[in-house]
Amino acid sequence: MQTDNETLLLKGNEAIAHAAIRYGFDGFFGYPITPQSEILETLSLLRPWETTGMVVLQSESEVASINMIYAGGSSGKCVLTSSSSIGISLMQEVIPYMAICEIPGLIVSVQRGGPGLGTIQPSQSDYYQAVYGGGNGDYHVLVLAPSSVQESCDMVGLAKELMMKWRTPVMILSDGSIGQMMEKCVLPPYTPRRTDEEIRRECPWATNGLGLKGRKPNVSTSLELDQNLMEQRNHALQAKYMRIKQEEVRAEHYMTEDAELVIVAFGSAARVAMGTVDEMREHGHRIGLLRPITLWPFPDQDILTLASRVKQMVVVELNEGQMLRDVEWAARFRCPISFIGHCGGVTITPDEITHKVGALLSQG
């Protein structure tokens, strides 16, 4: 097995599969759905069970997949699943269980256009689904939004670190265009999977029986009939979320230092918007891009700081303005905020953004 980096031309989805093996994940459980099936296909082709010992299982449904990572994560293993939009809807059943039981696990969401079966074309219309969740109760999922194939790969490593550190479900919110596009990708060296002894030491909370004779039984349960105890558990969860908000916000600032107009966009829309920034800069316009990398926790402070300084902001998304609400809230009306978007699987071009931003600049 190679111990070095390796550079390959890969789809975003394929990069995630390679990365999961190389970052030492113990198992993948998933169900086919366009546009993310390459993750399961690539893993099946690579046969990691013969090399790293990583388990790969095609489950009977997304409902089963999420339960599989709930159980696997509960036992201290490092596990992931992947799906797209409607599949992620089915997973909402158990994501809250993972949150309140503090179970680590990675969910890769490769968005397509909705609602319902919608299209199989790229979209960002599952921002609400990822950031606000469709499950019950007061919970959050830590959401990472890649905007390139390389970043899709790297975020698998980051997600592993974050999910184990915070004992929380983490979501990589990709979309059909990042998942399907091919780019050069530098894959990381192989990290060995943890031994049983390492799991026992690092995850004393895990439900795996290890060392049971010297400790109390471990139980993963979300059920608590005493409402006061349930409130205490909720408070503890919220306290953890506060710490995550303080420590884990990530955002990329691209030419925002002297910008008069800042575009806020994530994932594939940010990638397109970056082209607009480059082009308009060439024409002397002082425009920049803020790209939230963590969608939850959201870079509220970055937005507020910029909103207090710039003349206007433009939110670009492949939906009807979902992140827009978070930007408006964070900006506290310090500057005008416009929106450019498409939905239902229609993507956006740099020219369209350039044209619309140009119009806004001339009005301003």
Place this chain on the structure above:
Amino acid sequence: MAKYRGVIEVDTERCKGCNLCAVACPLHLIELSTRVNHHGYNYAVQPDQTQCNGCSTCGIVCPDGCITVYRAEK
């Protein structure tokens, strides 16, 4: 004559008075007390402790694991 003698001990606070041990006892030696435990259940008792042969039937059928059965050779 039975070769063994036995006796049972009932965890009366755990007992829910389901009466299954009394029904199952082949020698009909178990009944429910007239008193109740602090949950309000009439618990199982073995008033005559000289007849039991320690067959364990009561212990096996007891859903709540309230019965300890002792057995010794006569």
Place this chain on the structure above:
Amino acid sequence: MESINIKSPQNIVYAKPRLMNDTNMHYCPGCGHSVVHKLVAEILDEMGVEEKTIGICPVGCAVFAYRYVDIDWIEAAHGRAPACASALKRLWPDHLIFTYQGDGDLACIGTAETIQTLNRGDSITIIFINNAIYGMTGGQMAPTTLMGMKTSTCPYGRQADLHGFPLKISDIAATLEGTCYVTRQAVNTVGNIRRARKAIRQAFENSMQGRGSSLVEIVSTCSAGWKMTPDQSNQWLADNMLPYYPLGDLKNTVDNK
């Protein structure tokens, strides 16, 4: 009073299993769940596998099984315990992985997970308590409710045109390639409890030996739901449940002679 003298530890021939703790179980008096919990605790102790065991609780009356048997447990969402078990067995191939489920959980909301897991042949054990009713939610109709049987959602008795037919899911399981052992047992008499114990032990051995999936259905009672005394329930079970759900092995591919 001479009987008191034999109350010493070396004379104990039956006691609450070591792995069952002192927490009072929430089950109604005479509930079959408690009997099966005891069997599970006894067998795990006997096999010496407690440090290699993960139990998976259902939604339903047995949701709190984790409070009573001192092993590591995962409380699964409604019906999803078999999916959890599949993942765990693959991630921990040396472990004993078992689910403990009721009829609503296993044969209704979790039918897909049950059938798929059994058919994958993952070496796990499913313990399936069939009392023909939803106990925890207050006595509603279950997939296994008998024809004519009254519950709060079929108060005039189960009728085929309104409610369909009782599901013999173990019979379906026996037809699946992935299962190595499918058996139907009961815990209404001391003899049946002994046979059920043997069956669970057999299933756990199958799981540890990697022979395929095992399903142990236990036909059980629900005194509260059936509105009878525990003793009457056991009798009703023998008279009404067992003719429709006959006891015995439905499939056993393991030669244990």
